[in-house]
Amino acid sequence: MRWVTGVVLAGSVVAGALLLKPETVYTHTPITTSIVFQKEIARIFQRKCFQCHTDGNISMSLTTYKDARPWAVAIKEEILERRMPPWSAVNGYGHFANDMSLTAREVSLILAWADGGAPSGVLLADESKPPVFVPPLNGWEQGTPDAVVNVAKDQKVAAGSPDRTARFEVASGLDRSRWLRALQLNPGDRRGIRYAAIYEAASGRWLGTWTPSNPVNSLPAGVGIQLPAKARLAVEIGYRGTEEPVSGAAELGLYFSEKRPPQAAMPLEISAPPFTVAAGKTREKVRTETVLKTATTASALWPRLGAGAKSIEVTAIKPDGVVEPLLWLKNYRPDWPSSYVFREPVTLPAGTRVISTAYYDNVTDAALQARPALSVTAFPPSRPPATLAP
Ligand code: HEC
Numbered sequence: 001m002r003w004v005t006g007v008v009l010a011g012s013v014v015a016g017a018l019l020l021k022p023e024t025v026y027t028h029t030p031i032t033t034s035i036v037f038q039k040e041i042a043r044i045f046q047r048k049c050f051q052c053h054t055d056g057n058i059s060m061s062l063t064t065y066k067d068a069r070p071w072a073v074a075i076k077e078e079i080l081e082r083r084m085p086p087w088s089a090v091n092g093y094g095h096f097a098n099d100m101s102l103t104a105r106e107v108s109l110i111l112a113w114a115d116g117g118a119p120s121g122v123l124l125a126d127e128s129k130p131p132v133f134v135p136p137l138n139g140w141e142q143g144t145p146d147a148v149v150n151v152a153k154d155q156k157v158a159a160g161s162p163d164r165t166a167r168f169e170v171a172s173g174l175d176r177s178r179w180l181r182a183l184q185l186n187p188g189d190r191r192g193i194r195y196a197a198i199y200e201a202a203s204g205r206w207l208g209t210w211t212p213s214n215p216v217n218s219l220p221a222g223v224g225i226q227l228p229a230k231a232r233l234a235v236e237i238g239y240r241g242t243e244e245p246v247s248g249a250a251e252l253g254l255y256f257s258e259k260r261p262p263q264a265a266m267p268l269e270i271s272a273p274p275f276t277v278a279a280g281k282t283r284e285k286v287r288t289e290t291v292l293k294t295a296t297t298a299s300a301l302w303p304r305l306g307a308g309a310k311s312i313e314v315t316a317i318k319p320d321g322v323v324e325p326l327l328w329l330k331n332y333r334p335d336w337p338s339s340y341v342f343r344e345p346v347t348l349p350a351g352t353r354v355i356s357t358a359y360y361d362n363v364t365d366a367a368l369q370a371r372p373a374l375s376v377t378a379f380p381p382s383r384p385p386a387t388l389a390p
Pocket of ligand 1: 053084085
């Protein structure tokens with residue numbers, strides 16, 4: 001087969017590199033599998049790839065056979081190397097509602113398809129049409145927000161430009177105190193945006209993180225974050241140049257509870273003191289230990305590790321000695337930050353020790369400043385239900 005695999009692989013490691021579509025020479029590839037694009041593969045891509053791989057999105061379209069077929073070898077490679085879909089959390093350490101990783105069955109179906117000649121499947125099917133529903137690019141997933149805030153006006157991202165982050169401070173426009181229950185970013189032109197993290201500007205408390213695969217941040221039912229009247233919001237957006245220059249604006253949608261919710265979220269921030277990794281030093285370890293003074297339920301984690309970070313492990317040790325692994329990011333990819341939303345909020349009694357261990361590599365000639373930090377969406381455990389009179 002004459003694939004320009006070398007060129008394509010090089011593209012995936014260079015920040016901001018452009019993707020070169022591989023040459024398509026596949027007319028004589030023997031088909032040795034019954035797994036076909038129009039059926040099994042398109043359905044997997046719909047669940048795990050269309051968040052980013054559609055027309056007008058951050059990377060090339062994989063929605064039709066015509067689009068996807070030339071990438072079959074690259075897809076196999078990305079999946080074997082666990083680079084796609086981008087998700088750094090190790091399976092089994094914490095269970096996350098926004099888990100993007102492929103299941104063992106999905107991996108084996110895709111590999112069987114790619115190795116078996118990557119067939120289309122349905123005779124006479126139009127190979128230039130998606131065989132499954134392709135979700136529209138933008139739109140408010142929970143209906144019209146209660147408030148919409150304009151965030152980044154006239155942002156320009158040059159083609160092929162490297163990663164950069166920009167911080168915008170914006171007025172929420174709230175005329176009175178409100179209880180936030182969910183938020184979503186509408187990134188406008190998605191092609192140049194990797195993530196956005198939203199904070200309350202005055203306190204610095206984390207409110208939520210938008211990524212292409214996790215656009216809506218909802219608090220668990222019955223929990224709210226109180227935003228004061230006239231609150232200002234800080235929005236950090238990670239940009240990366242793609243094939244074409246991108247410009248446009250983003251909007252932030254806020255959803256409020258009508259009434260005061262039973263539980264008020266409390267800010268919980270775990271961070272190490274700033275430290276320096278000497279030039280050339282690798283596997284430098286930073287450990288933090290935080291003892292919870294009150295019982296806490298954690299519903300989401302937002303790790304910020306900074307340049308040079310390789311991994312982080314977060315573990316809770318309860319007063320009775322039970323160890324609860326919360327998160328392990330291995331082969332951490334700073335270009336794909338994500339929040340981690342627990343499938344079931346995790347309740348930690350008072351006296352629980354939360355221990356985080358991060359490792360850094362500094363391969364540059366200059367000393368590196370590092371400071372791993374972890375924001376937690378936390379709230380008091382629910383009160384036990386009042387006992388009913390017999
Ligand atoms: C969160 C967004 C996102 C998701 C989800 C995602 N990708 Fe990607 N993918 C990208 C981006 C962006 C690139 C371009 C390279 C880069 O910037 O890392 C890319 C690149 C690729 C490449 C080309 C790599 C190369 O340079 O040869 C392949 C193949 C690929 N993705 C396959 C997949 C498959 C298959 C899935 C689903 C199983 C998937 N991706 C899910 C964002 C995503």
